[in-house]
Amino acid sequence: MNVSRRTAVKAGGGAALYSALASIGFFAANPAMAAWKKDWFDAKSVPDTLKAMGIAGTPAAGDITITSPDIAENGAVVPVGIASKLQKTEMIALLVEKNPAMMAGFYEFASDSLPDVSMRVKMGQSSDVIAIVKADGKFFMAKKEIKVTLGGCGG
Amino acid sequence: MADPMRIRARAADGVIDARVLMAHEMETGTRKDASGKIVPAWFIQEVTCQVNGKTVMSAQWDPAVSKNPFLQFKARGKAGDKVTVTWVDNRGEKRTDEASVG
Numbered sequence: 001m002n003v004s005r006r007t008a009v010k011a012g013g014g015a016a017l018y019s020a021l022a023s024i025g026f027f028a029a030n031p032a033m034a035a036w037k038k039d040w041f042d043a044k045s046v047p048d049t050l051k052a053m054g055i056a057g058t059p060a061a062g063d064i065t066i067t068s069p070d071i072a073e074n075g076a077v078v079p080v081g082i083a084s085k086l087q088k089t090e091m092i093a094l095l096v097e098k099n100p101a102m103m104a105g106f107y108e109f110a111s112d113s114l115p116d117v118s119m120r121v122k123m124g125q126s127s128d129v130i131a132i133v134k135a136d137g138k139f140f141m142a143k144k145e146i147k148v149t150l151g152g153c154g155g
Numbered sequence: 156m157a158d159p160m161r162i163r164a165r166a167a168d169g170v171i172d173a174r175v176l177m178a179h180e181m182e183t184g185t186r187k188d189a190s191g192k193i194v195p196a197w198f199i200q201e202v203t204c205q206v207n208g209k210t211v212m213s214a215q216w217d218p219a220v221s222k223n224p225f226l227q228f229k230a231r232g233k234a235g236d237k238v239t240v241t242w243v244d245n246r247g248e249k250r251t252d253e254a255s256v257g
Contacts, residue, residue, distance in 0.1 A: 036200045036201065036215055036245075037215055040215075041215075041217045076221060076222070077221045077222075078221075079225075081227070096219060099219055100185070101217055101218075101219060103217060103219075104216065104217060104219040104220060105214055105215060105216040105217065105219070105220055106214065106215055107212055107213070107214045107228075108212065108213050108214070109211070109212050110209070110210055110211050110212065112231060113211040113212055113230060113231070114170065114228075114229040114230060114231065116228065116229040117212070117214075117226065117227065117228045117229075118225075118226070118227035118228075119220060119221075119224070119225065119226055119227075120220070120221040120224065120225045121219050121220055121221060122183070122218075122219050122220070122221055
């Protein structure tokens, strides 16, 4: 029996999400088989990152909350939380605008999961952090400035 | 084998709040060591989070994530559920740890 097809049927309207996730190997039995999205992580500017992600134009504002200190004393460890209240949130990406590699990471959520994550990132200098959220097939964006007193890229 | 992750998960009102601390250098690949040689990039690339064996969230990271990564995530569930977290790094090393939800 094809278990993954049963999962897709159960997901009901989640067929598009399923195929998008399957294309990045979300359902791969061995996590190491999922291809790391190098082109997303290589983009060096916000417009290039949006283009690599397949986003046309600028994402709209949405009900996205970024939780972070206004001033981070240690740029090596800056806590950033992102929570999305948008319906059918599938993906949250975090960009640190002034870092040499802009995208710190992205998260993909199963259909009834809760899109609320918190992580710690290195920031080389004071910068905006930008959250890009994909919800119900559309993209949204939020940003917040974080001032860094001691840069954290080890340079 | 890498050091174990520490996972703490608590449930309230049907929502699990899970906090994970992973042990990993997360080398950016731009740092030089004492002799001036570049330390190669070595970082967790993928993280998969499951509740009772069902994947609720998966992530891809680059080395901008801080050393000894901390990740907090939420999921639907209750006390007694099992949270499992797996990471894979760019050398192909991996680590899976689990914890019961309190």
